[in-house]
Amino acid sequence: MTLREIAKKIRSGETSPSEIVRLLLEQIRRTDDKLQAYITVCEESSLKLAEAAELQLKAGHDLGVLHGIPVSIKDLYETEGIRTTCGSRLMQDYVPKKDSTVVARLKSKGAIVLGKLNTHEFALGAMSPPTKNPWDLGRIPGGSSGGSAAALAMGSAIATTGSDTGGSIRIPASFCGVVGLKPTYGRVSRAGIFPESWSLDHAGPLTKRLEDAALLLRIMAGRDELDPTSSDLPVPDYVQELETNIAGLRVGVPTNHFFEHCDCEIAKAVNAAVEVLEGLGCTKVEFEFPSISEIMAAYTTIDLCEASAYHEREIEQRAADFQPDVRLLLEQGLLIPASYYIQAQRVRAMLFAKVMSLFDHLDVIVTPSVPIVSPQVSQTIVRIDDYEESVDSAAVRYLAPFNLTGLPALSIPCGFSSKGLPIGMQIAGRAYDESTILRLGHEYENATEWHMRLPETS
Amino acid sequence: MTVRFDENRLDLVTAALNQALEMLQPLAKLLLPKELEPTTYLARIKDAGRVARSENI
Numbered sequence: 033m034t035l036r037e038i039a040k041k042i043r044s045g046e047t048s049p050s051e052i053v054r055l056l057l058e059q060i061r062r063t064d065d066k067l068q069a070y071i072t073v074c075e076e077s078s079l080k081l082a083e084a085a086e087l088q089l090k091a092g093h094d095l096g097v098l099h100g101i102p103v104s105i106k107d108l109y110e111t112e113g114i115r116t117t118c119g120s121r122l123m124q125d126y127v128p129k130k131d132s133t134v135v136a137r138l139k140s141k142g143a144i145v146l147g148k149l150n151t152h153e154f155a156l157g158a159m160s161p162p163t164k165n166p167w168d169l170g171r172i173p174g175g176s177s178g179g180s181a182a183a184l185a186m187g188s189a190i191a192t193t194g195s196d197t198g199g200s201i202r203i204p205a206s207f208c209g210v211v212g213l214k215p216t217y218g219r220v221s222r223a224g225i226f227p228e229s230w231s232l233d234h235a236g237p238l239t240k241r242l243e244d245a246a247l248l249l250r251i252m253a254g255r256d257e258l259d260p261t262s263s264d265l266p267v268p269d270y271v272q273e274l275e276t277n278i279a280g281l282r283v284g285v286p287t288n289h290f291f292e293h294c295d296c297e298i299a300k301a302v303n304a305a306v307e308v309l310e311g312l313g314c315t316k317v318e319f320e321f322p323s324i325s326e327i328m329a330a331y332t333t334i335d336l337c338e339a340s341a342y343h344e345r346e347i348e349q350r351a352a353d354f355q356p357d358v359r360l361l362l363e364q365g366l367l368i369p370a371s372y373y374i375q376a377q378r379v380r381a382m383l384f385a386k387v388m389s390l391f392d393h394l395d396v397i398v399t400p401s402v403p404i405v406s407p408q409v410s411q412t413i414v415r416i417d418d419y420e421e422s423v424d425s426a427a428v429r430y431l432a433p434f435n436l437t438g439l440p441a442l443s444i445p446c447g448f449s450s451k452g453l454p455i456g457m458q459i460a461g462r463a464y465d466e467s468t469i470l471r472l473g474h475e476y477e478n479a480t481e482w483h484m485r486l487p488e489t490s
Numbered sequence: 491m492t493v494r495f496d497e498n499r500l501d502l503v504t505a506a507l508n509q510a511l512e513m514l515q516p517l518a519k520l521l522l523p524k525e526l527e528p529t530t531y532l533a534r535i536k537d538a539g540r541v542a543r544s545e546n547i
């Protein structure tokens with residue numbers, strides 16, 4: 033059921049905010065001991081707010097489509113009066129005095145904060161321990177927004193938020209078989225969300241259905257004086273725009289990088305998805321993506337240097353309180369030469385111009401989201417044929433180019449491996465043209481049934 | 491700022507840093523045009539938003 037369908041049922045009296053909150057709390061009680069997606073569950077406050085929402089709706093005071101709908105928030109977003117830990121010992125007692133802009137906007141439309149979801153510590157990793165993957169509890173959910181994707185797949189959340197610096201929304205979306213949208217840089221305010229890397233961070237929704245991502249983006253997006261990088265461009269009605277036909281769109285499929293060192297089941301699933309898009313009237317256009325070796329070097333440099341700058345004081349004073357993997361990344365970032373950082377930003381400027389020129393001949397770019405399915409919890413290295421790399425490196429390889437360019441990109445389920453693990457397809461588009469990638473994803477979702485499958489553990 | 495690494499940790503950080511620097515080598519070898527400024531990407535993203543979107547195709 034989509035969020036709009038739930039909203040209709042609330043207004044017709046078929047269900048109520050209290051019933052929905054109670055069902056979700058029950059699912060959390062039943063599953064979260066093993067899943068460990070939630071850091072904080074707001075049981076008492078969410079039930080109270082649900083009752084208040086019912087009274088408001090009965091009195092004719094309707095705040096909009098999210099009125100009485102519970103949302104679960106990545107624990108990197110500040111939430112007024114609710115502990116915000118960033119998945120870190122360093123923040124275990126931090127209770128913000130105000131909401132991040134995104135949370136405030138969701139609440140202004142009537143959303144109820146159900147709880148806070150686990151993240152890899154300070155979003156600096158793709159594993160999100162101790163959260164597990166609902167499709168196989170011996171595997172990781174991906175990260176850093178791992179709690180968000182895991183809770184959605186498990187049915188213990190119906191709408192969530194995430195953040196994405198090198199793939200942190202799209203990686204867990206792909207591993208857990210849900211929808212994850214990284215909007216254009218500047219489309220959604222980052223105010224009140226703890227940074228990993230200021231110039232690469234993007235906030236966005238993770239949802240079960242594509243229409244829900246469109247709905248949440250409409251509410252989350254728009255200029256915010258608290259984030260000077262946020263855009264003042266008008267925010268379209270993304271849900272309404274889903275109805276526009278996709279026939280005639282030119283779907284770019286890269287011939288380099290994005291299918292290299294890729295699990296053959298994943299490549300096969302994405303190629304099959306492109307055939308579905310062709311069947312819906314799109315035209316496949318093959319092309320070469322520019323400057324890949326420089327892209328990954330530039331992304332890594334910017335991410336490490338900015339993250340280390342942000343955490344400099346804590347590394348100096350409380351290094352032992354970081355998880356070992358995060359501490360090592362931050363220490364490396366302190367030692368990278370400044371000239372590399374500047375060169376990386378110059379590469380970024382060059383790359384943006386090159387990628388934008390691709391869109392003279394394309395409307396969207398379609399690739400696998402991640403070259404691997406979810407690895408085992410204990411795994412740190414993955415091997416694809418003869419190619420060996422770290423899980424983190426494999427996870428970001430196809431996704432980070434769209435953080436570096438700031439272009440919008442989403443991950444949507446497009447199949448399952450022979451082991452029953454979800455496979456994600458990435459759809460990227462022009463700057464501020466989230467509508468086109470959402471339309472394409474929506475029609476693909478309508479034409480397929482991958483989103484209907486549920487993990488046995490749920 | 492002072493960051494201290496004890497001997498065991500120094501080895502660990504050095505190994506990780508060398509691995510990272512190897513990956514960053516493409517940056518050291520680049521011959522970028524002199525006129526390419528590092529901050530222009532932000533302006534470019536803002537400008538790109540004003541380009542017509544692929545609606546009604």
